[in-house]
Amino acid sequence: MRICLFLFFLLTASTVFSQKPTLQLALLKYSGGGDWYNDVNSLKNLAKFCNQNLRTNFNLEYAIVEPGSADIFNYPIVYATGHGNMLFSDLEAKNLRTYLEGGGFLILNDDYGLDPFVRPALKKVFPELELVELPFSHPIYHQKYEFKNGLPKIHEHDGKPPRGYGLIWQGRLVVFYNHETDLGDGWDDVHNDPEDIRLKALQMGANIVRFVFSQ
Numbered sequence: 001m002r003i004c005l006f007l008f009f010l011l012t013a014s015t016v017f018s019q020k021p022t023l024q025l026a027l028l029k030y031s032g033g034g035d036w037y038n039d040v041n042s043l044k045n046l047a048k049f050c051n052q053n054l055r056t057n058f059n060l061e062y063a064i065v066e067p068g069s070a071d072i073f074n075y076p077i078v079y080a081t082g083h084g085n086m087l088f089s090d091l092e093a094k095n096l097r098t099y100l101e102g103g104g105f106l107i108l109n110d111d112y113g114l115d116p117f118v119r120p121a122l123k124k125v126f127p128e129l130e131l132v133e134l135p136f137s138h139p140i141y142h143q144k145y146e147f148k149n150g151l152p153k154i155h156e157h158d159g160k161p162p163r164g165y166g167l168i169w170q171g172r173l174v175v176f177y178n179h180e181t182d183l184g185d186g187w188d189d190v191h192n193d194p195e196d197i198r199l200k201a202l203q204m205g206a207n208i209v210r211f212v213f214s215q
Helices: 002-014 042-053 071-072 090-101 115-125 185-186 196-215
Strands: 024-026 064-066 077-081 105-110 163-169 173-178
Touching: 042 077, 042 185, 042 196, 064 071, 071 090, 071 173, 071 185, 077 196, 090 105, 090 115, 105 115, 115 173, 185 196
Parallel strands: 024 064, 024 077, 077 105, 105 173
Antiparallel strands: 163 173
């Protein structure tokens, strides 16, 4: 499965300059009652920004995928957001793990209130791994755009500093979790964030995308 997904990435990367979209981001539709559907324009705006600034060729319309579905393997990056509960069944956790082990990547966005639920959900996927805070020197902060102090602060929430965490499987970052910042809020265009704040959020999002394809 990992080889197949790797070949898929190579194929899409070779056609990145064609007019027809060759890549698509996906939004994770998880169970538990949390508002997985939040930030309706976030992925569309991120895809547009990456196409303009990274010369990617994303479809501006994102897909919706469930963690237990075979369709998840069609998307190099899956994004999950929300404020509330997140649950994975045994089947979903196993499928999501296979996707991540095979070369897929999960961006988790705490839209305020997700943190108590996302940690046990990830434990079900990778029981042997712990979320680790990524140092400011991590390459994800130093791609096309420089963030020498780590994640930018997008939304105040509790007024705490932004933190970026990761799950690292066999030396590869497979999950990036942003906490106390809400990148998705800045990617969206319905929250009236100042333009400079939105730009920082989109730049950080572009860094994540570029990092994923550089691993």
